[in-house]
Amino acid sequence: MGGDHGPVVVVPAVARALERLQGRKVRFILHGDEKRLKAALARVPAAAEASEVRHTDLVIAMDEKPAQALRRSKGTSLWNAVECVKTGEAQAAVSAGNTGALMAVSKLILRMAAPGLDRPAIVASWPTLKGVTAVLDVGANVSSDARQLIEFAIMGEAFHRAVHGVKKPTIGLLNIGAEEVKGHDEVREAAQLIREGGFGLNYHGFVEGDDIAKGTVDVVVTDGFTGNIALKTAEGTARFVAALLKDALTSDLQAKLGAAIAYPALKKMRARIDPSSVNGGPLLGLNGLVVKSHGGADAKGFANALKIAADLAASNYASEISQKMQTLTAMMDEAKVSKAEVQA
Template sequence: MAPKDAPKDAIVIAIDAMGGDHGPAVTVCGAALLLDERPDVFFQLHGDEARINAELARLPKLKARSIVIHTDQCVAMDEKPAQAIRRRNTSLSNAIHAVKSGEARAIISAGNTGALMALSKMILKMRTDDLERPAIGCSWPNKKGFGTVLDVGANVTSDARQLIEFALMGTAFHRAVHGVEKPSIGLLNVGSEDAKGHEEVREAHKLLRENTLGLNYHGFVEGTDLCAGTVDVTVTDGFTGNVALKTAEGTARFIRDLLKEAFRSGPLAMLGALLASSALKAMSRRIDPGAANGGPLLGLKGIVIKSHGGADARAFSNAIGVGLSLAASDYERDIIESLAQFSQSIAAADAAAGMASNTHIKESSAEEILATADDKVN
């Protein structure tokens, strides 16, 4: 159901207004920027009423399209997930409950990642019993536009089955947000040869290559393929994905700082910067981490979007946009159907393996009986 203050035709989005490094100064302003593009949205702003209203006083359009749901508690950026779970009445937990109850279509938070994941799993539950934890996906800028990479931090290690689940969920996400009907999929590895990589990634590669799930599987990809756009969806474990993501973000900032330093090095350099300003701004937008801000927690019974903690208002509005794209798509049904098909495929494979094992046992038993009979005759 929609909150009483929301128009019947509005898409309701719950915002953890206190989350992130800057709180309402960014989250509320980010909602206002999004509203300029999507006037059909209505916001639930969860958090400290006084601080939120101080921002809303400057944003009359947003004030008319939002409701403030007060709580004087919030989850700190360095708070342990176990502590966050025990404190139920926080801006973060209340925003997630809004999705659980059906009041909101999605929740957006720039807050504590561990707490967001733990509370989302506890309140919303996983999409199926087989899924253990959500996977965090992200849009990754490349030569062709944007790719999708997952997992980028939810699961330190992942077995072959989890990697395939990531492929299914990443495909649904990429289709919903980037509009590619049948995204190509690659497994991130240290080389493209079949023998490269650890056992789990090789096993996932074998299963995906032989898959009957209708996936557009490309094969192994390497780190250089992420920015080349070799595939649409790149699958890896959360440890590797998070290291790759942070490295890419750090490299983008490093390049940007080097360019600023170079163009300020003298009069001619400054003149060159002025002449190339439009091209430089376009490049800066392409490599800006904020342009791809908004990582979904995939596999949950509800739409949960994680924004960078240090995001500015424009980047936070981009994260809200990701939530809206998922809410307007068949993403959730796509995930349910794909995971169900995968579970059936696994069950059929296990049954076939069991039959083969039983046949082997029966054959062995027959051989033992014959051997015993021969011993008695002798």
């Protein structure tokens, strides 16, 4: 029921996802208003065949405050979808609903898997000159210590491998310079621990803001504050340049003529930065898989989020993460012991 459009986007997206997942036996449980869902399914037989409807009257509105939504969330379509992951009936929940409510409900039902994490980390798939880079956290954890940054690295790496099929994704820590002496304590400590630790990560080193769009590494790790601001600054910049371009190409008759002739090429360019082709960010760090779709996503975009969920569910992603998290915990405990010894 979530997102700006609800069933009229979600149901066609199921059919599109099935096409893209060709041959893989994926089934869908659609939570929400039975009447609306069945009406939408009647128009898309391929989706109807692979789906089952679970009725509920209750929905969380897109603009509800998360704390308020949480109090009355039980039995809503969002709650029921996440609950199915908890019971094992579903391998993943995908929602285009209220982000804050999805985070709060997911955390309440599934609980955090890693000790230091305050809230689930969100991954953004960022279009770059070389393809797609995963950037995390982009807005959940306001400040992150070295341990959390390493957790992001571990989770981001497993995500990128599962979804993009890169065997050994390269990892960069976002910083204000490439030199080891730069940056604040947390990021420098994280870099040292990753180098020392036995995580088997393909660590590249520090990267700077402009390295994201260059595609210098496959996974960019940063705290939620910096990541959120970087993401929104990039979106703002892209919109700014697009607005200037539109202004320029409609400024006079000659420009309009040129734009009309170049239209097919400009359209192809638009497709390369189409947000629907990278839609779908998993909430990482939970005991279970939850994928957030953009609220405004169209059927193509929501299908992409479904595909990401299916790819993650079919991968070794969860066991890879839990194994590396154990290494991390052991390492942090050891560091604590040796620190205590030094002090004693």
